[in-house]
Amino acid sequence: MDKYKNVTVMEHPLIQHKLTILRDKNTGVKEFRELVEELAMLMGYEVTRNLTVEETEVETPICKTRSKIIAGKKLGIVPILRAGLGMADGMLRLIPTAKVGHIGLYRNPDTLMPVEYYCKLPVDAAERDIIVLDPMLATGGSASAAISFLKDRGVKSIKLVNIIAAPEGIRTVTEAHPDVEIFVAAIDKKLNGHGYIVPGLGDAGDRLYGTK
Ligand code: PRP
Ligand code: URA
Numbered sequence: 001m002d003k004y005k006n007v008t009v010m011e012h013p014l015i016q017h018k019l020t021i022l023r024d025k026n027t028g029v030k031e032f033r034e035l036v037e038e039l040a041m042l043m044g045y046e047v048t049r050n051l052t053v054e055e056t057e058v059e060t061p062i063c064k065t066r067s068k069i070i071a072g073k074k075l076g077i078v079p080i081l082r083a084g085l086g087m088a089d090g091m092l093r094l095i096p097t098a099k100v101g102h103i104g105l106y107r108n109p110d111t112l113m114p115v116e117y118y119c120k121l122p123v124d125a126a127e128r129d130i131i132v133l134d135p136m137l138a139t140g141g142s143a144s145a146a147i148s149f150l151k152d153r154g155v156k157s158i159k160l161v162n163i164i165a166a167p168e169g170i171r172t173v174t175e176a177h178p179d180v181e182i183f184v185a186a187i188d189k190k191l192n193g194h195g196y197i198v199p200g201l202g203d204a205g206d207r208l209y210g211t212k
Helices: 013-023 029-047 085-094 141-152 167-176 204-209
Strands: 007-009 053-059 064-070 075-081 102-107 114-120 129-133 157-165 181-187
Touching: 013 029, 013 157, 013 181, 029 085, 029 129, 029 157, 029 181, 029 204, 075 085, 075 141, 085 129, 085 157, 085 204, 102 141, 114 141, 129 141, 141 157, 141 167, 157 167, 167 181
Parallel strands: 007 181, 075 102, 075 129, 129 157, 157 181
Antiparallel strands: 053 064, 102 114
16 A cells, blocks of 8 residues: 555455454454464564575485575564564464564553553564564554664664554654554554544454453
C-alpha cells in the first residue's frame, strides 16, 4: 500500500482468513491464542523475506553440492508484554535460534500513554536484527516507546510486526522512527474515543489470556 511507505500489508488469503476469525467476538480464548500464534508464523515468513543468504557446501546422499544458508546478522525477537507474547512462539517456530527480549508496557487507560514495567534484552541485542511483536498498533505510543528503548540500547536494525494497525499508530511510529519497517495484516479505519481500534478485535491481551 503506497499510502504508507514504510508499511507492508500482508494480503495472503490464509492471513486474511485467520484475521477474520480473530476479529469475531465469538472466538474463544483457546482459538484466539492459536490464531495469534499462527498469524505470527505466517507473517514471519514475509518479515524474513530479505534475510541475506550465503552459499555453503553440503553433502547429500548422492554427492557434494553448494546450497544456501542464512548469513549475516543474528536475529532477536522482542514481544511487547502482554499481548506481544502471544506472537512469540509463532515467530520462534520459523526462527528457533532467535534470542528473545521482553519489554513490558501497558497503556494508562486515561492518558493512553505507555508505562514501562519491565525490560530484559539479549546481551548482544545491539548486534542483532530485532523484530518487535505486538498484535495491536493503536495510538502507536507503546510501539514507539519500545523502539526507543531498543535504540537507546544500541539496536540499529528494527522491524515492527502488528496484526492490526490504526492509521494514527502508523503515523506516530513512522514519524518517530522513519527507519523502521512495519508489517501488518490489516490497516483499520480509526481509533474510538477510548483508543481502541475500529473495527479491530477488542482488547488483544484480554482476549489472549481471558482476563475480561
Ligand atoms: C495493548 C497492545 C499494545 C497497546 C497498543 O496493550 O497490546 O501494546 O495496547 O496501544 P497503543 O498503540 O495505543 O500504545 P495493553 O496496554 O492493553 O497491555 P496488555 O498487552 O498488557 O494487555
Ligand atoms: N489495545 C488493544 O488491545 N486493542 C485495541 O484496539 C487498542 C489497543
